[in-house]
Amino acid sequence: MLLAGGKGSRLNSLTKDLAKPAVPFGGKYRIIDFTLSNCANSGIDTVGVLTQYQPLVLNTYIGIGSAWDLDRKDGGVTVLPPYSESSEVKWYTGTASAIYQNMNYLKQYQPDYVLILSGDHIYKMNYESMLEYHIEKRADVTISLIEVPWVEASRFGIMNTNEDLRIVEFEEKPSNPKNNLASMGIYIFSWNILKEYLEMDDRNPESSHDFGKDVIPMLLEENKKLFAYPFKGYWKDVGTVQSLWEANMDLLNEECELDLFDHDWRIYSVNPNQPPQYISTDAIVKESLINEGSTIEGDIEKSVLFQGVTVGKGSMIKESVIMPDATIGKNCLIEKAIVPCEVKVPDGTVIRSFDDEIILVTEEMLSEFYTAY
Amino acid sequence: MKRKLLGVIDATTYHEDLEDLLTHRSLAALPFAGRYRIIDFVLSNMVNSGIRSVAIFPKMQYRSLMDHLGSGKNWDLNRKRDGLFFFPSPIVDNDGNKIGSFEHFAANMDYFYRSTQEYSIIANCYTIFNMDFRPILNWHSQAKCDITEIHHQDGRSMEMYLIKTSLLIKLIETRHETGYTCMKDVVTAIQNDYSICHYDYNGYTVMIDSIENYFSTSMKLLESNIWKQLFIKEQPIFTKVKDEPPTKYSKSSSVKNAMVANGCKIFGTVENSIVSRGVKIGKGAVIKNCIIMQKCQIEENCYLDSVILDKDVKVDAGTQLTGTTRSPYVIRKGTKQGALMNS
Numbered sequence: 001m002l003l004a005g006g007k008g009s010r011l012n013s014l015t016k017d018l019a020k021p022a023v024p025f026g027g028k029y030r031i032i033d034f035t036l037s038n039c040a041n042s043g044i045d046t047v048g049v050l051t052q053y054q055p056l057v058l059n060t061y062i063g064i065g066s067a068w069d070l071d072r073k074d075g076g077v078t079v080l081p082p083y084s085e086s087s088e089v090k091w092y093t094g095t096a097s098a099i100y101q102n103m104n105y106l107k108q109y110q111p112d113y114v115l116i117l118s119g120d121h122i123y124k125m126n127y128e129s130m131l132e133y134h135i136e137k138r139a140d141v142t143i144s145l146i147e148v149p150w151v152e153a154s155r156f157g158i159m160n161t162n163e164d165l166r167i168v169e170f171e172e173k174p175s176n177p178k179n180n181l182a183s184m185g186i187y188i189f190s191w192n193i194l195k196e197y198l199e200m201d202d203r204n205p206e207s208s209h210d211f212g213k214d215v216i217p218m219l220l221e222e223n224k225k226l227f228a229y230p231f232k233g234y235w236k237d238v239g240t241v242q243s244l245w246e247a248n249m250d251l252l253n254e255e256c257e258l259d260l261f262d263h264d265w266r267i268y269s270v271n272p273n274q275p276p277q278y279i280s281t282d283a284i285v286k287e288s289l290i291n292e293g294s295t296i297e298g299d300i301e302k303s304v305l306f307q308g309v310t311v312g313k314g315s316m317i318k319e320s321v322i323m324p325d326a327t328i329g330k331n332c333l334i335e336k337a338i339v340p341c342e343v344k345v346p347d348g349t350v351i352r353s354f355d356d357e358i359i360l361v362t363e364e365m366l367s368e369f370y371t372a373y
Numbered sequence: 374m375k376r377k378l379l380g381v382i383d384a385t386t387y388h389e390d391l392e393d394l395l396t397h398r399s400l401a402a403l404p405f406a407g408r409y410r411i412i413d414f415v416l417s418n419m420v421n422s423g424i425r426s427v428a429i430f431p432k433m434q435y436r437s438l439m440d441h442l443g444s445g446k447n448w449d450l451n452r453k454r455d456g457l458f459f460f461p462s463p464i465v466d467n468d469g470n471k472i473g474s475f476e477h478f479a480a481n482m483d484y485f486y487r488s489t490q491e492y493s494i495i496a497n498c499y500t501i502f503n504m505d506f507r508p509i510l511n512w513h514s515q516a517k518c519d520i521t522e523i524h525h526q527d528g529r530s531m532e533m534y535l536i537k538t539s540l541l542i543k544l545i546e547t548r549h550e551t552g553y554t555c556m557k558d559v560v561t562a563i564q565n566d567y568s569i570c571h572y573d574y575n576g577y578t579v580m581i582d583s584i585e586n587y588f589s590t591s592m593k594l595l596e597s598n599i600w601k602q603l604f605i606k607e608q609p610i611f612t613k614v615k616d617e618p619p620t621k622y623s624k625s626s627s628v629k630n631a632m633v634a635n636g637c638k639i640f641g642t643v644e645n646s647i648v649s650r651g652v653k654i655g656k657g658a659v660i661k662n663c664i665i666m667q668k669c670q671i672e673e674n675c676y677l678d679s680v681i682l683d684k685d686v687k688v689d690a691g692t693q694l695t696g697t698t699r700s701p702y703v704i705r706k707g708t709k710q711g712a713l714m715n716s
Contacts, residue, residue: 027619260618271614291619
């Protein structure tokens with residue numbers, strides 16, 4: 001069950017018309033491609049995608065799931081939007097209630113285990129190994145965790161475990177964290193436990209219907225067997241403009257653990273089917289990722305360019321992310337910026353950050369620039 | 374439109390001049406422009422012209438062609454009704470290079486009998502062009518032609534024919550009485566009862582029939598006026614998609630005037646070249662005027678000028694390979710080139 005209804009409000013204008021999981025990433029992908037590809041590569045063939053906020057782009061993108069080999073006769077991908085019942089419209093108010101409202105979907109398949117995921121993160125993970133661990137530990141719930149820098153620990157759900165990795169305490173966004181092992185928002189539940197506790201949570205009027213805040217503490221209180229599954233590797237929550245930019249830049253680092261070129265764990269996406277990129281005689285391209293359908297006549301340094309991007313002569317793109325079908329005119333300078341989809345940057349535009357803060361370019365900003373000069 | 378025109382692609386053609394590139398594949402499946410196969414052009418043109426039923430008539434070496442086309446999904450031809458059909462020739466040694474062999478069609482008559490499309494377009498598989506067939510159909514029916522042969526503006530036949538499906542069936546059925554073995558026989562006959570018309574097409578067109586013209590046509594892709602005529606946003610050329618990541622350029626890379634497909638890692642220098650999907654070019658390597666096909670690995674400090682590397686070629690560090698534009702050096706698929714082998 002993939003939770004993909006997040007608004008991602010700290011991504012500002014990038015999520016004005018689309019949900020956070022649909023935000024473009026890495027020159028070709030959308031954020032949700034990573035989780036969907038992890039599912040496909042882990043041998044999971046039944047995936048429910050729960051959508052709510054601005055679902056049009058996401059729904060169209062997922063389609064019948066063929067890009068991730070999830071167009072199946074049995075199972076496959078099912079988009080699960082909130083729906084109305086005879087008495088009321090039930091919006092997804094929390095992560096737990098979102099799953100609870102789709103109990104009928106789950107019951108159809110009578111699963112032994114349910115994997116709950118979030119479509120907001122960039123990482124590669126084999127969920128099959130996590131399930132093996134869950135079975136081996138005879139756990140009721142297994143939660144995947146990652147070591148985060150101590151300074152950031154209070155932003156996450158922090159888990160305290162005993163030596164056996166059994167979770168003894170779970171604190172959601174603690175102000176004084178005792179540990180730096182954060183929940184990645186990935187849970188494996190044994191089906192009976194999930195059913196029982198979601199029903200219980202639904203009956204509780206005090207609950208905010210959130211896994212981290214309500215369901216996990218309730219399970220711990222009742223002494224259920226919750227185990228931590230330590231994850232090592234690249235994992236990034238791209239919730240802000242800064243972190244989205246950083247994650248894109250990570251891809252340019254040869255030492256980065258997130259290898260997009262690994263054929264044994266491919267990241268699948270809806271392929272745009274555009275002709276190869278053209279690098280002109282005037283272009284200089286260094287340390288960059290460039291996707292098909294782009295035409296480059298300027299200088300590109302440490303940048304990520306998506307499909308269909310055009311960069312005119314004499315322009316310089318440095319440490320920036322240029323999203324699909326954006327057009328950069330001639331003699332522009334763009335440094336430490338994100339240029340969203342289809343934005344047209346006129347000739348001679350200069351966009352650069354003086355305080356290291358990443359600039360998210362908007363049409364309004366460009367027209368202001370033009371009035372000022 | 375979808376009920377009007379049937380697409381027939383003759384994929385039997387073999388050109389001896391291209392032998393080095395055709396040992397493992399048919400001409401239709403010859404890689405082109407970094408991510409396509411030659412047949413993608415005619416097939417995409419048919420799909421973009423609203424044709425919903427396409428029959429491919431291959432002969433030998435069609436494994437790579439079948440692998441490429443699959444169910445037809447990438448051309449949106451995986452349909453319940455109509456779609457993509459594959460009719461390999463039951464005859465091994467029928468006279469090659471006759472576009473639209475009636476003998477080959479006759480072995481698959483049911484396809485023509487069952488199709489409800491009023492007209493058929495019969496095309497060869499090795500033309501590089503981006504063309505909408507709809508205007509020809511209008512022109513053909515207005516001019517009251519029996520058979521329209523598409524000509525390039527220089528007067529040469531493009532070996533593509535538009536004909537009423539019922540007449541095509543008749544020509545196939547009566548092939549023994551008439552002596553016509555293929556469409557070309559009919560249109561070039563000195564005397565017959567049919568009105569044969571020529572439609573002049575003035576868009577960019579190249580028929581690939583030799584290494585020399587394969588090489589020069591590939592290099593022409595680097596000219597934007599040619600490129601723009603082939604890759605049109607509204608009439609895309611479809612191909613089998615691969616889930617390759619974007620191409621990665623390193624600090625040491627230098628790329629000028631090149632067409633580069635996805636999934637490459639470039640550490641060296643590339644000039645005036647076509648680089649296909651999943652190629653690795655090592656540090657210090659220099660690639661000039663080359664066509665590098667899928668998944669080739671060129672190690673450090675190689676020097677390649679006017680070379681065509683077929684798929685999966687591995688070039689050891691320090692190797693030098695040079696050809697000429699008239700006669701590019703062709704390295705066969707899957708081979709390994711060592712520095713000592715050619716010194």
